[in-house]
Amino acid sequence: MSMCESRVLIERSGKPEPELLMEDVVRVEVEGDDIKVMGILGETRHVRGSIKEINLLKNTILINE
Numbered sequence: 076m077s078m079c080e081s082r083v084l085i086e087r088s089g090k091p092e093p094e095l096l097m098e099d100v101v102r103v104e105v106e107g108d109d110i111k112v113m114g115i116l117g118e119t120r121h122v123r124g125s126i127k128e129i130n131l132l133k134n135t136i137l138i139n140e
Contacts, residue, residue, distance in 0.1 A: 079134060080098070080099040080100060080101055080114075080115055080134065081100045081101075081134040081135060081136050082095060082097070082098050082100065082134060082135050082136070083095075083096040083097045083098075083100050083103070083112050083135075083136045083137075083138060084096060084135060084136070084137050084138070085122060085124065085137075085138045085139075085140055086127065086137065086138065086139045086140060087140050088140065093137060096112065096120060096122060096138065097112050097114055097118070097120055098114075099114050099115040099116070100112050100113065100114055100115075100136065101113060101114065101115050103126075103136060105126065108123050108124060108125065109121060109122075109123060110122050110123070110124060110125075110126065110138060122138060122140065123140065124138045124139050124140040125138070125139050126138055126139075127139040
């Protein structure tokens with residue numbers, strides 16, 4: 076079985092391009108508008124927003140803040 080870590084990008088209002096929130100993400104938990112992103116080494120980030128897109132071919136998750 077191979078690992079498929081993802082990159083999480085975030086769209087912020089007033090910014091023309093999404094910015095990188097975290098690389099090597101292996102788990103995402105959503106509770107309301109709180110999104111918890113966890114990396115392969117156990118690091119965790121919380122962000123408020125909604126998931127706009129999950130692209131399994133590019134291994135990216137796009138969050139709209």
